[in-house]
Amino acid sequence: MVDFLNLIRNENMKMFRAPRLFVMLGIVLALVIAISSVWFTVDKGQTAMWEVIITETMFLYWIVTIFAVIVASGTVAEEFSTGTIKLLLIRPWNRSKILLSKYISSLLFALFFAIVFLASLLLVNWIFFDLLGNGESVERLSQFTSMSNSEYMFKYYGLLFLNTVMTVTISFMLSTVFRSSVLAIAMALFIEIVVNNLMQLLAFVKYKWIDYVLFVHLDLTKFVGGNVASDGKTLGFSLSVLGVYYVIFIALTWIIFNKRDVAS
Amino acid sequence: MGKPIVQLQGVTKRIGSRTIIDNLTLDVPSGEVFGFLGPNGAGKTTTIRMMVGLMSITSGDILIDGHSISKQFEKSIRHVGAIVENPEMYKYMSGYQNLIHFARMIPGITSHRVKEVVALVGLESRIHDKVKTYSLGMRQRLGVAQAILHKPKLLILDEPTNGLDPAGIRELRDYLRNMARQEGVAVFVSSHLLSEMELMCDRVAIIQNGKLIDVRSIQGSDNSAKSLRILFEVEWPESALEVLAASGLTGISEGAGVIAIEGDKELAAQVNESFVRSGIKVYGIRADIKSLEEQFLEMTGGEGIG
Ligand SMILES: Nc1ncnc2c1ncn2[C@@H]1O[C@H](COP(=O)(O)OP(=O)(O)OP(=O)(O)O)[C@@H](O)[C@H]1O
Ligand SMILES: [Mg+2]
Numbered sequence: 426m427v428d429f430l431n432l433i434r435n436e437n438m439k440m441f442r443a444p445r446l447f448v449m450l451g452i453v454l455a456l457v458i459a460i461s462s463v464w465f466t467v468d469k470g471q472t473a474m475w476e477v478i479i480t481e482t483m484f485l486y487w488i489v490t491i492f493a494v495i496v497a498s499g500t501v502a503e504e505f506s507t508g509t510i511k512l513l514l515i516r517p518w519n520r521s522k523i524l525l526s527k528y529i530s531s532l533l534f535a536l537f538f539a540i541v542f543l544a545s546l547l548l549v550n551w552i553f554f555d556l557l558g559n560g561e562s563v564e565r566l567s568q569f570t571s572m573s574n575s576e577y578m579f580k581y582y583g584l585l586f587l588n589t590v591m592t593v594t595i596s597f598m599l600s601t602v603f604r605s606s607v608l609a610i611a612m613a614l615f616i617e618i619v620v621n622n623l624m625q626l627l628a629f630v631k632y633k634w635i636d637y638v639l640f641v642h643l644d645l646t647k648f649v650g651g652n653v654a655s656d657g658k659t660l661g662f663s664l665s666v667l668g669v670y671y672v673i674f675i676a677l678t679w680i681i682f683n684k685r686d687v688a689s
Numbered sequence: 690m691g692k693p694i695v696q697l698q699g700v701t702k703r704i705g706s707r708t709i710i711d712n713l714t715l716d717v718p719s720g721e722v723f724g725f726l727g728p729n730g731a732g733k734t735t736t737i738r739m740m741v742g743l744m745s746i747t748s749g750d751i752l753i754d755g756h757s758i759s760k761q762f763e764k765s766i767r768h769v770g771a772i773v774e775n776p777e778m779y780k781y782m783s784g785y786q787n788l789i790h791f792a793r794m795i796p797g798i799t800s801h802r803v804k805e806v807v808a809l810v811g812l813e814s815r816i817h818d819k820v821k822t823y824s825l826g827m828r829q830r831l832g833v834a835q836a837i838l839h840k841p842k843l844l845i846l847d848e849p850t851n852g853l854d855p856a857g858i859r860e861l862r863d864y865l866r867n868m869a870r871q872e873g874v875a876v877f878v879s880s881h882l883l884s885e886m887e888l889m890c891d892r893v894a895i896i897q898n899g900k901l902i903d904v905r906s907i908q909g910s911d912n913s914a915k916s917l918r919i920l921f922e923v924e925w926p927e928s929a930l931e932v933l934a935a936s937g938l939t940g941i942s943e944g945a946g947v948i949a950i951e952g953d954k955e956l957a958a959q960v961n962e963s964f965v966r967s968g969i970k971v972y973g974i975r976a977d978i979k980s981l982e983e984q985f986l987e988m989t990g991g992e993g994i995g
Pocket of ligand 1: 688704729734735881
């Protein structure tokens with residue numbers, strides 16, 4: 426077990442590497458600070474803190490997913506493109522364990538970025554709109570439930586993170602199968618930009634099979650107000666469909682990685 | 690020589706309808722430096738990929754220290770250190786971080802051992818620089834370092850001298866021989882640098898088009914008991930041939946005053962004596978030892994890739 430943690434340490438060392446990590450952190454922080462300060466100057470700090478936070482989450486969160494995907498899809502693809510995969514796979518660890526360490530590290534990276542993003546949102550906007558501003562602080566984010574603002578925010582954020590996990594898993598599969606990050610990143614962009622914003626329209630198409638299409642279920646934020654969404658779908662059903670896809674994706678990724686001849 | 694560390698048993702690799710490796714069988718015992726020789730595209734790298742489990746084996750099996758690489762991968766690979774083709778490292782990390790990375794993957798490698806290996810491959814002064822600043826030879830040295838970190842019983846090196854300077858080649862050669870002699874490591878080296886292999890290896894296998902065509906020992910310069918082709922450079926070749934015929938020997942005229950006979954060292958001395966006694970001047974005597982290189986070219990037909 427301790428030995429397996431060493432594999433994860435190795436992957437973390439490669440994923441959290443210097444220039445790339447700081448560029449990503451810088452972009453996230455700069456965006457949050459820039460948008461909040463512009464907002465603050467325009468409305469002179471009148472808006473409630475939580476409202477700014479939730480709005481910025483809606484508009485900026487996808488960047489977290491994209492950064493997580495860039496790192497996750499690179500972890501396998503880069504080893505193939507640079508040839509280091511040969512040195513990695515000739516250690517006393519079977520391929521499944523090597524791949525698992527990479528997958529776990531990818532999720533850890535996603536979690537790290539999600540936390541950093543949330544923390545910077547909370548901190549920056551607390552400074553601007555609570556400390557310096559004078560917005561009405563007790564406005565309720567959710568009109569239909571009794572959740573507090575922070576409860577609502579964390580639930581919304583958790584549902585977003587499930588989308589990230591699913592997207593990272595899909596990219597991880599694509600980059601392992603095709604040994605290239607390009608398709609994986611393109612797919613993630615498609616999910617973030619098209620699917621999460623437009624695919625729910627598909628749900629109104631009256632074919633039974635539409636209910637089982639992966640893309641219809643990827644955006645779970647519609648369940649933030651309760652377990653039944655406005656279109657009548659339940660959270661449980663969406664999670665079950667996602668669960669089935671998840672198992673299939675993971676199985677495919679592992680089977681193909683184990684079978685492949687490494688001849689790069 | 691000890692027990693076999695690696696055994697290839699009827700190893701065959703087919704990709705699509707092409708047979709790339711055809712029924713390869715050979716053993717390498719501990720303490721031996723084994724050369725794996727073949728022209729471009731012969732299948733050296735493919736064989737090595739199968740030996741370290743990077744490629745599946747179509748039929749046959751490879752045992753390392755008695756364990757099948759395909760069925761007991763973790764058990765058998767534990768005893769192997771290897772460089773497959775180029776020593777590709779993580780360029781964005783330092784040489785030291787690269788070694789730590791691989792050291793973590795095998796229990797029991799201390800930081801003391803890492804330093805020892807760094808000193809052994811002569812990289813102390815540059816080990817904390819990023820690998821992307823290394824020359825090819827320095828990367829080759831780092832490649833050797835990661836391969837020997839865990840004191841493997843079998844060391845597999847695919848064209849390890851590629852990129853090394855003459856001093857580096859010499860160091861590597863001495864180091865590999867030492868590993869074999871003193872620590873009983875079986876060393877499996879592929880190369881097309883034939884002269885290199887003659888100096889370094891105990892035995893050499895020659896493969897071509899995926900087939901093993903010869904395995905032979907390199908016996909240093911000890912040719913005393915063997916039958917050789919002996920070349921005499923003489924004043925009058927015709928008279929010399931007559932002298933030979935008179936004592937029941939057949940000589941072959943090679944032109945330019947050179948005649949050849951088959952025989953051992955003893956015969957050479959006798960023939961020389963009879964030439965001199967018949968008043969034929971002998972300008973030179975030498976054994977026509979084909980270098981491994983010539984034998985190799987002869988065997989593989991010196992043809993191109995295929
Ligand atoms: N993935 C592959 N798919 C199909 N054919 C392959 C593959 N890899 C290698 N080959 C073929 O197998 C043969 C042996 O290749 P290999 O790389 O083992 O040769 P080699 O002896 O290492 O040559 P070199 O001296 O050039 O390094 C070649 O004809 C090559 O074209
Ligand atoms: Mg090769």
